[in-house]
Amino acid sequence: MIVRIMGEGQLDVADGDLAALNALDDRLEAAIDSGDESTFRTALKELLENVRTVGKPLPPDSLEPSELILPPVDAAIDEVRQMLGDEGLIPD
Template sequence: MIVRIMGEGQVRLADSHFAELDKLDDELLAEVRDGDADGFRRTLHALLDKVRELGEPLPDDSLEPSELILPAPGATMEEVREMLDDEGLIPSP
């Protein structure tokens, strides 16, 4: 799957990594719902770091369609709230 982190670029991520990412996504969803700003910031950065760690960066000149778009590291809780659905940022397989 091609994942874009807003403001950074794209990575190719194997489907096998989504179970691990889904746990962080669930935490992020709960923190946004609870208004936990500190937890939100910590978990958003952990999620994006894990995507960078597990993903294979695509070249900057690559124009692959993104199947999943994640917020920028500096996104506000409100900006992320607008991107969320009932499952979080990452859809269940």
């Protein structure tokens, strides 16, 4: 799956890594639902760090379409809330 982190670039994430990312996404979504800014910051940072760890960076000139777009680490809780779909940021 091609994942774009806004402001950073694209990474190719293996399907086998999606379950772990979904668990982090669930924590992020729960923090947004509760309005807990501190937990939100931690969960977003952990999610993005995990994507960077498991993902293989694509060249900057790659024209691959992104299947998933994630917010930057400094995104506001309301910005991320607007990006959430029915299944969070990362679909099951």
